[in-house]
Amino acid sequence: xxTVPKLTLEDARGIMDAAEQRSREIGVDMDIAIADDGGxxxxxxxxxxxxxxxxxxxxxxxxxxxxxxRSTRSYAQTGLPGGPAYGIxxxxxxxxxxxxxxxxxxxxxxxxxxxxCSSGHCDQDESVAQAGVDAFLRGLKK
Amino acid sequence: xxTVPKLTLEDARGIMDAAEQRSREIGVDMDIAIADDGGxxxxxxxxxxxxxxxxxxxxxxxxxxxxxxRSTRSYAQTGLPGGPAYGIxxxxxxxxxxxxxxxxxxxxxxxxxxxxCSSGHCDQDESVAQAGVDAFLRGLKK
Amino acid sequence: xxTVPKLTLEDARGIMDAAEQRSREIGVDMDIAIADDGGxxxxxxxxxxxxxxxxxxxxxxxxxxxxxxRSTRSYAQTGLPGGPAYGIxxxxxxxxxxxxxxxxxxxxxxxxxxxxCSSGHCDQDESVAQAGVDAFLRGLKK
Amino acid sequence: xxTVPKLTLEDARGIMDAAEQRSREIGVDMDIAIADDGGxxxxxxxxxxxxxxxxxxxxxxxxxxxxxxRSTRSYAQTGLPGGPAYGIxxxxxxxxxxxxxxxxxxxxxxxxxxxxCSSGHCDQDESVAQAGVDAFLRGLKK
Numbered sequence: 001x002x003t004v005p006k007l008t009l010e011d012a013r014g015i016m017d018a019a020e021q022r023s024r025e026i027g028v029d030m031d032i033a034i035a036d037d038g039g040x041x042x043x044x045x046x047x048x049x050x051x052x053x054x055x056x057x058x059x060x061x062x063x064x065x066x067x068x069x070r071s072t073r074s075y076a077q078t079g080l081p082g083g084p085a086y087g088i089x090x091x092x093x094x095x096x097x098x099x100x101x102x103x104x105x106x107x108x109x110x111x112x113x114x115x116x117c118s119s120g121h122c123d124q125d126e127s128v129a130q131a132g133v134d135a136f137l138r139g140l141k142k
Numbered sequence: 143x144x145t146v147p148k149l150t151l152e153d154a155r156g157i158m159d160a161a162e163q164r165s166r167e168i169g170v171d172m173d174i175a176i177a178d179d180g181g182x183x184x185x186x187x188x189x190x191x192x193x194x195x196x197x198x199x200x201x202x203x204x205x206x207x208x209x210x211x212r213s214t215r216s217y218a219q220t221g222l223p224g225g226p227a228y229g230i231x232x233x234x235x236x237x238x239x240x241x242x243x244x245x246x247x248x249x250x251x252x253x254x255x256x257x258x259c260s261s262g263h264c265d266q267d268e269s270v271a272q273a274g275v276d277a278f279l280r281g282l283k284k
Numbered sequence: 285x286x287t288v289p290k291l292t293l294e295d296a297r298g299i300m301d302a303a304e305q306r307s308r309e310i311g312v313d314m315d316i317a318i319a320d321d322g323g324x325x326x327x328x329x330x331x332x333x334x335x336x337x338x339x340x341x342x343x344x345x346x347x348x349x350x351x352x353x354r355s356t357r358s359y360a361q362t363g364l365p366g367g368p369a370y371g372i373x374x375x376x377x378x379x380x381x382x383x384x385x386x387x388x389x390x391x392x393x394x395x396x397x398x399x400x401c402s403s404g405h406c407d408q409d410e411s412v413a414q415a416g417v418d419a420f421l422r423g424l425k426k
Numbered sequence: 427x428x429t430v431p432k433l434t435l436e437d438a439r440g441i442m443d444a445a446e447q448r449s450r451e452i453g454v455d456m457d458i459a460i461a462d463d464g465g466x467x468x469x470x471x472x473x474x475x476x477x478x479x480x481x482x483x484x485x486x487x488x489x490x491x492x493x494x495x496r497s498t499r500s501y502a503q504t505g506l507p508g509g510p511a512y513g514i515x516x517x518x519x520x521x522x523x524x525x526x527x528x529x530x531x532x533x534x535x536x537x538x539x540x541x542x543c544s545s546g547h548c549d550q551d552e553s554v555a556q557a558g559v560d561a562f563l564r565g566l567k568k
Contacts, residue, residue, distance in 0.1 A: 008190050040194050044186040048150050048428075052182050052465055052493035056518045080507045089513040094520055098513040122510045143533065143566075144332075146432045153427060180464025181336055209336035223364045226406045232378040234340045249427065282427075292474050324478050328470040332434050336466050 061116025203258025487542025
């Protein structure tokens, strides 16, 4: 047996608040999803101007980041035609997202979850996700 | 063209807060989903002890209540073997929930969304959903 | 080789007009779908008050009636638990509808399509479908 | 709460008539789909020579344009291998279309729906969709 850290609803609230705040700062309403270490949805918020198609994309980015334990950006190159991971984007019932905007969340090198954002340019999406991760890690150090 | 009311993220926050509070009062952690008038997810929270299988169920209950404009309970009898709606539970890619716990939200007889809860007994699920609806309608009267 | 009759867009318009008119007469807005002899969608209209969940149900009823060459009502009994067709409602990727409201359309004993209606009680759905079939067959006799 | 405009069946009829007329003018029968602001199907017509494979494509183009609030063409470049949205074409259960021929419909900068066409070259598809949008917007000015 081993013991692992686990995100709570309160942890998710803090991550979500920071991500929403960054969205407002950059002026792009987002779909924001937070998954647990199994990739399962913990929390989802759709801001008023966020896209309906991005509901699924945000949730899939959070799933991918948590369950693959890597940023979705890290598959953007290897998942290209000719790359070693080509085809991975249709795995897992097409929920494996290779578009940046999904980030894993680690505590002491142990995966605890992922956050996925969508509705803006992928760099904006990732910036909002990063704000959520950063706020969480800052909170742990207190 | 016609004009219809639409839920905002702030509306969803109020609904979610009331539903979470009811969950804590009855001592059953829930998966709680809120959908817009098209059945699309607006907000989802998983409380710490809520079931992973109930993520999908709560989201599907919110979808069904909003998109069919009726409580999921209203299909529990008609959807039984021999009832006039038998088989409806596998329609809409099996997202049509006939288990109580999904309630539509109307404003001036116009559908604006739905709330779906899951993890407890279906009467508990519906009680939590009702708390969310009630708080929203009370807020409108102020 | 053989020669078969085939529905045209103009045929579908006539069927749809009659079905919409019956819907207005009974005061229940409907989702109405018309399929060709292969069960593939030819025409779909959603009336203003029709349910979103009934989009899929109407299309699946039209598919089932055309492709099984029988009314969806004809499976309501045989598809019950213990009946000879039990389980058929989850076949064809759960598109096999056993709820009344889907009718096949025959010309000289040859299947040419199906019509499926949904949003009311299943008897109302079937009445609207029947109005479409009747108008089509009356038109052929002229 | 906010208030938004909503397409009616009569609005959809006008859009469809104009699109069908353009199809006949260019001599290419089309599958034509119109979705509401949530991406849900409002109306679908298959012209006599239109492809069966294009039923799904037209419906998915209408969904994508409405729910992403952008033309499907706008994803044709960004969705290419190496582009920032590569992989988006398999999101939303593979209903996210990146082939031109899907256009969003806006009223006063508010999304009200989308139209998707398929069966010809993608430029023809988009031309037919544009005819539908143009007719609708002309009608509003009257």
